[in-house]
Amino acid sequence: MALVLHVWPGRWGLISIDPQCIAAALYLQLTVPGEFSIAECTNPDISPSGKLPFVTDGMHSVSPLASIIKFVSHRRLGESPPDGGTHHVNDLDVELTTHERAQKAAWCAHIESQVGDLLGHAMYSMEVNWRELVGPTLAGMLPVPQRYYVPARIRDIYKPRLEASELWDVPGEEVEEKPKFGEKKKEEAKEHKFKQVFQREKVVEKARACLDIYARLLGRKRFFFHDRPTTLDVVLASHILLLINPPYPDPLLKSLVTDSYPELASHARSVYSAAFPSSEAYPALASQAQNSFKALIPTFRFPSRASVHRPEVKTDDDKIDVWTWGWIAMAAIGAVGYWVLAGPRIQIVLVEEDETEGLAQEEGEEGGASVEEEEHLVASLDDDEDDE
Template sequence: MNPSTQGLTLHLWPSKWNLPSIEPSCIVAAFYLQLALPGRFSIQECTNPDLSPSGQLPYLTHGHHTVAPLSSILKYVAALTPASISPVTGPDAPEPGFSADVDVLLDPSDRALRTAWIAHAESALGDLVAYVFYSIPANYAAITHPTLSSFYKVPQSYYVPKRICQAHQARLQANGLWNTPGKRLRQKTPSALTRKKRKRIQSRYIKAHFSASGLLGDKNFFFYDRPTTLDLVLAAHILLLVHAPLPDTLLSSLLSSSYPTLLSHARRVLAAATPTVPVHPPERYRLSALLPYPSFHTWWSEPRPPKSEEEKRFERMRWRWIGLAILGSVGYWFIWGPKLRFVKVENGDGDENLAIVVGGETVGLDIGDEADDGVEEEVDDNANA
C-alpha cells in the first residue's frame, strides 16, 4: 500500500532498537493498528512533528482525513467500519460484524478501569521514560542525542535534538527530575551518591506505577486472551526502557529483579502486536523543509495534475512575453540608455579617486567645490553599462 493512496497511513518517529518507534505514543499507535487492522495500513516514518495537526507525532492520514493526537487516533480507528477501510478482496476481506475496536469485548466496568490505568501509566511511566532518556547525562550523551541527530542532516542535526530535549525539560523540572544533561555530558561514571539518588527516584516511580502488576497477576494480558489498549500502553514504555542500549543499566536491572512478570508481559505484547505492514523511511532533506508553516510545505510538495494543451499554450505565451520584456529592457539600456564612464578625479590634495559619469554628471563621489580645479582623466570614453 502506497502512503499516497487513499489507505490508512500512520506517521510516526522512525523505528529503532527492534521497536516500531523511539516514542511511546508512536509505539502504542503502531501496536493498536496492527491488532485492529492487520495488513490494512502502512507506516510512514517522519521526523517533522510540525506536519501533524497537533504538532506532535504520531498522526494518521486516511484519504482526506488527518487525525491526531494518539487518543483521537485510537477513537477514529475503533469507529472504522469495513466500508470506510481501503477495499480488501479475497481471504483478507473483513468478515461480517467486523470491529476495529481492540477493546470491543470490555464491559463498562472494565472500560472505566482501563481508562484510569492508562491515564496513570502515561503520567508516571511517561515521566520515567523522559527522565531516563533526557535527564540522565550518560544516556543522553551516548544514546538519545546521537539517535536524534542521525534522523537529520546538517544544519538540522545540530539544533533539532536540543529543541526536542528542551520540550521535555518543563515536564521534568515540574517533577524534580531534571538534571540539566547539557552541563554534564562528559560524566561517564556517576558518583555513588548520584547512583543512590537515581535509584530512589526510579524506585519511587516504579512502585507508584507498577502496582499494575497486581492487576495482571498470572494472566497473559490484563483483561482477556489478547492485548487491550492498557496492555499496549504499559508495554510500550517498558519496552523502550529495556530495549534501548542505555549505558546506565540501573533501571533495567531493577525491572528484571523486581518485576519479571511485567517484562514477560511486555515481550508477549511485542510478539502479538509488532506491525507486519510496509514501512516507508522518512523523506530526504529538501529545501522545502525550511518553510516555516506546514501549509507552505504541503503546497510545495503536493503533486501537480497534468496540464491540458490549452494551459500549455498559455504558459508558452506567458514565458514569451516575459522574455520579450526582459530583452526590451536590456536593449533599451544598451542602445538608448544613459552612457556611463569610469573616470579618475584628482582632488585639491592630489589624491585620485574613481568616479562614474552618467550623462555628463559625476556620481559616486562627493568632490564639492574642488571639482572645478580637478583634473579629469577618462578611462573608457565609450564604456556602457
Template sequence: MAAPMELFCWSGGWGLPSVDLDSLAVLTYARFTGAPLKVHKISNPWRSPSGTLPALRTSHGEVISAPHKIITHLRKEKYNADYDLSARQGADTLAFMSLLEEKLLPVLIHTFWIDAKNYVEVTRKWYAEAMPFPLNFFLPGRMQRQHIERLQLLCGEHRPENEEELEKELYQDARECLTLLSQRLGSQKFFFGDAPASLDAFVFSHLVLLLQVKLPSGKLQAHLRGLHNLCAYCTHILSLYFPWDGAEVLPPRQTPLGPETEEEPYRRRTQVLSVLVGLAAMLGYALLSGIVSIQRATPARTPGPGALSMAEEEEEE
C-alpha cells in the same frame, strides 16, 4: 473510493519499530485492531502534515496529531480494541492509563532526555544521525527542551526543588508502578486475557523502550528485567505484531542497494537543497566577515597563470 488512512510516525531504531513512545503506542494499537494504514516511518517531523509525529491523515484528508485523538478516530472507524471489554475493565483501563502518565512517563522522560549520559550517548546520538542536515544540528536540542517542559507539567507544584530529591522520588514511584503492573498482569498474555486492548498498546510502548535500549545509565532497567512476566509480555508483542520490523534500525544517509524507493527522490532533493543552503550560508558569512571580498578587476591587468577567478576563489573559501 476513499483514500487510505496514512500514519506518519518516527522511524525505528534500537531494535524497535519506532523510537518514539507516542508513535509506538499508535502503531501497536493499529496492529492490534488490524486498521488499514499506510505507514510513513520518517525521521523528519517537518514532513508530517501536522509538523509533529505521530500524525494521522484520515481518508477524508483531516489531520489528527495527538495519540489519544488518533486512537479515538480509529475507534470511530470500527477499529476498536476495547470493544469486548466490560464496564469494570474499562474503568481499570482508565485507572492504569492515569498510573502510567503519573508514575512511569516522568521517569521515561528523565531517562532519555534529562539524564546527561543517556541523552548524549543514546538519545541525541540517534536523532542527530537519523535527521537530515541541517535539522540534526538544532532539532534534538529543541525536543529536549520540550520534554523538560513536559516533565515540569507532569510533576506540577509538588515537584521538589532539589534535583536529587526529584530523581529519587521519580524512580521510586516508577519502581512501584512496574511492580503493580507485574502483579496485575500475572500469567496472562495480555492485561484482560487472551486478546490485546488499548491498555496493552500503552503499557507495551512504555515498557519496551526501557527494556530494549542499551542505556549507559539504566537505573530502572534492572528492576524491570527482574519482573520476568513483563519482559516476556514485551517480547511476545514484539515478535507477534512486529515480526518483520521489530528489529528495524534506520540507516542514516545510506544509499540503498536495491531499486530506488518512492522516498528516495524526495530524500535526494532534500539533501541537495540542504547542501545548497549550507553553501549559501557559508558564502554569506565569508562575504560579511571580510574573509572573501569582491574586487573589480582593472582592464589593463592580465591574470597570470596561477591567478584564480572569483568563482574558484569562493569555492575554496
C-alpha cells in the same frame, strides 16, 4: 491503501523511538493489519496537534493517539466480511464492560503520566544516556541543519515536566576525569558520593512504586483483560519496550525492569510479537504519492525501507546527500540571478591621462582670457570717468 500512519523513525529493534508512535502502530496492526502504511516523519509541525503520531486518510488527518484510536475504531464498522473470511474488529476494547472501560481509561492516563516520566528520565534527563545514545540517535534521523539544534529543543520540552516530578538533573554515572601525569587521582568528597547514591535510590523507589501497581494488576495473566490485547496492554507495552530495548550506557531503570519485574518485560514483548511476529511483518512504507504532506514540504532526506525493517542500522551523520547539494545550488543560482537582474548599476569611465592634461590646459587658457577682458573693461571705465 489510503491510511498512512506518520511516526518517528525506528531504532533499537522497535518500529519507532516514541512511545505514542509505538502504541499507534501496535493498535493499527492489531485492528486493521495490511490496511495502512507507515511514513517515517521527523517534523511534528505538520501534524494537526503539533506532535507525532498522526494518521492521514486521503485529505483527512487525525492526531493525537486518543483521537487516532477513536478514528480507527469507528472506521468501516458496517462493512460485511468477505465470504469465508474473518471480520477484523477495529476496536481492541470491544469486549470490555463499561466498568472495565473506565478502568482502562484511568490506567492509560496513569501510564502516560507516571511511566512516561520514568521513560523521560531514562532518555532525556540522565546525562550519559542523552549524550551517548539518545541525542546522537535523534541527530542521525534529522537532515542538515535541523540535526544541530532540534535534539536539544526536544530535550528542553521534557525538562519542565521532569522537574515537576523531581526526575530532572539526577546524577548518573559520570565520566571520571583523568589525572595528569605525576599527579594523584583526586578523591571525590564522600558527601557528594552519598548524595548521588541517595538521589538515584529515590528514582528507583519512585519507579518501584509505579511498576508495582501494574505487576499486581497483571498477575500471572498474559494480558490485562481477557485473552487478547487491549488499549491498556498496548500503551504499557510501548513504554516498557523503550525502557528495556535501547542499550542505555546507564541502565538504571532498564536493569530494574528486567531484574525485578520480568513479568512486565515479558508482557511488553508478547504484545509486540502479537502485532509484529518478525521484522517482515512491519507495514509497508508509504510511497511519495501516498504521502501528501511530504510531497508538499521539501525535505533533504527520504526514508528508506531498510530503516523500518532493520531499525538497528545506523545512518551516516557526516554524509550530505544529493538533495542537499541540489538545494544549495538552486539557492546560489537564484542569488546570482537576482543580483544580475535587479542589482545596483555601477558604471566605470576610464579617462586617459593625456586627455585630462589637455582639458586642464584649455580651462587654464580660457580662465586667463577672461581675466584680461575684465582688466580692459575696468580701464575703459576709469577713462570715461576722467573725461567727465
